[in-house]
Amino acid sequence: MIKVDKIISATWIYTGEDQDKVLFDHSIVVSDQKIRDIQPTIKAHEMYEAEETYQLSDHILLPGLINAHTHSAMSLLKGYADDLQLETWLNDYIWPAESKFVNYDFVRVGSELAIAEMIKGGTTTFNDMYFFPEATAEASKNLGIRANIGLVVMEFPSNYANDPQEYLNKGFEFRDHWRDNKLISTSIAPHAPYSVSNSTFELINTYAEQLNLTIHTHLHETRNEIEESIKQFSSTPIERLSELGLLGPKLMAAHCVHLSENDMYQLKSNGVSVLCNISSNMKLGSGFVDVYQLINNNINIAIGTDSSASNNRLDMFSEMRSMALNNKALTMKSEFLKPSEVLKMATINGAKALGLDHIIGSIVKNKYADIIAVNLDRIDTQPCYDPLASLVYCADRSSVEYVWINGDTKLKERVLVNIDEIEILQKVKSWKNKINQT
């Protein structure tokens, strides 16, 4: 008998490796933070002796969900400014509030709030972009979630840095400090084509190539962004980034709501990943992404929530359901998208976009043990004729009962492990009172 840390047994396992195949009565063997084996449950218990065992007969196990685009700290601005278009929302509400309030503590508390919400909803990795990345990294380390932290760069000064070079310097200092932490990885994150100059984009591109970093940016979020770009640069933001050499398999483009035929061709031919944020695009009145055409062009699509200031949830179950349902309605094809296709977007496609698919995104030997267990034996998920359909169409985030990240138990019977929700809520309320007073 080989000694291991955990044997997690469940009625169903969706590995994410083999289309919509679901294993029945299998176990995941976890040791040293990683998935060591996947075996039929009887065999797993013959082969391995575990310190902890989980018998989840009502549950399906699946890879932890990957929230491919968010600004976790902005959870403190959840509900601060609703029912507004992106430009008004940013210029008249979010940016003024940020310039008044954003500091290390704001980012730390906001990130903790976001991370607690994400873990409870089955997210095990998030792709972030915000100021004071060290605050988000500290929160991630302490609460125990995997994070890809964007080193934000923009032309405009903020409470964090004054100019592109200072953003970059602080970012690289952060990166050096955190490079050995297994939960934290980094991207360079030029904020958006409308807030970053050509020369800064070129500088970023050089750094990204030298340091082998992925790039995370907002791209084609609104019609207005595209119209302004055409006025100023005589090209769409995607065409402009193409000319600057930014497009490539390392680019993660958040949004891509409005695309010309040539924009689509540029994304496709350069292997750019698109991070869809369906709820946020709807809430800000930006429109619907053309997921059907993106898929027809074999473009890698991952799913993000965007921030709580424009969603107002960090709820990947809500996003998965909207991804499936919206696209059935938009195409008037009810077979587009199927549950397994949506699950891929929320797991392995996210890992691919982040350049982390060799270590996370599916349940396979030697990947990190980022796993969630969803109860399919509740009033809202029974009868269960097909576990993947139950998962995407019936279950919601409250059905997530166990979460393991990097092999550690982070949620157990829906209670966060080693995370003090009450303390987080107290800090959140104290920030809320400060923000509300002004």
Added chain:
Amino acid sequence: MIKVDKIISATWIYTGEDQDKVLFDHSIVVSDQKIRDIQPTIKAHEMYEAEETYQLSDHILLPGLINAHTHSAMSLLKGYADDLQLETWLNDYIWPAESKFVNYDFVRVGSELAIAEMIKGGTTTFNDMYFFPEATAEASKNLGIRANIGLVVMEFPSNYANDPQEYLNKGFEFRDHWRDNKLISTSIAPHAPYSVSNSTFELINTYAEQLNLTIHTHLHETRNEIEESIKQFSSTPIERLSELGLLGPKLMAAHCVHLSENDMYQLKSNGVSVLCNISSNMKLGSGFVDVYQLINNNINIAIGTDSSASNNRLDMFSEMRSMALNNKALTMKSEFLKPSEVLKMATINGAKALGLDHIIGSIVKNKYADIIAVNLDRIDTQPCYDPLASLVYCADRSSVEYVWINGDTKLKERVLVNIDEIEILQKVKSWKNKINQT
């Protein structure tokens, strides 16, 4: 001190009576099934002595949600046939399964499953249409939910009845038997223009007028329905019903996804209520309702889930969020719709459609005490800058912690009162095995 049954005190109360006004630190006084008074909490405790008191300092109270269109028994077919267009779904899957399996017990068990899910999600009234209405009524009475039961009529035989006259006879027999039950009301429910003949519609209209009954039907759900109607009757289904004299303030039209200018005019000028089922329309690839135009035409809009066979949830929180977000994206106007507008659709507008707004749909003296309490002090709803925005954008059905129907406590700290979930699940699984075997 006046003796009463309950004093329910909460930080916030959304009465639904006065646009988006929210009362702070008020109490609802409940006696003899009804709302007896609404007072500031201190005053309520000075004026009344209650058998039971609730101090809900983390919660907002609001009128119980009204699910304006569903087929509760079809919860047994939840996930039975996904990712299909309406016609294929009905003709090749749902109707064959129904003709094999539907009987009193199927409807009873399916309704119990649906009702348990609805109460847990804050629904206190549902508007149903299905075979064996007595089974749904028995389930509603036993579990303690308010139901408006549609007396289904169609040309085709089913396990329930053979021809329109038999459907009507059985329906009226049902109505006579249940007319004194305070939780149960009835409508005549011609299934749809494509399954009901002109002469049957005329007969129904006569009965509805004589008995002063509302009429509940499916209308303009798909493009195909409209095209076939034009071929057969040289008019859209709405034009046809208009000619037959069916359109009026007592008509509840479920769906209305595709409307010509004249269809819209007919709905408006006749005061027809539209029951929107956004998720179901998306899931079956039917399209999006033009809510913007419906509102511009002052048409009363209520929200339904449709059945679990095409949703696959009976989750009014999910529907409210989709109603707001979809329409912001469709119109590209982020200010359309606001949380208070959506809340109205899910409460008082539903009551108006059902002709029950004199007894339910808002928190006002002498209406029945159908009230829910939603916790806004959780990780996913904090910070809370605006309780109505938190309710619609952040909260989900798992935030519903208390439900009172007709003055009775039906959900307490998220546990159903006097409803045995385990027993319901056992009966559901036994039906699932029967259905799955064939």
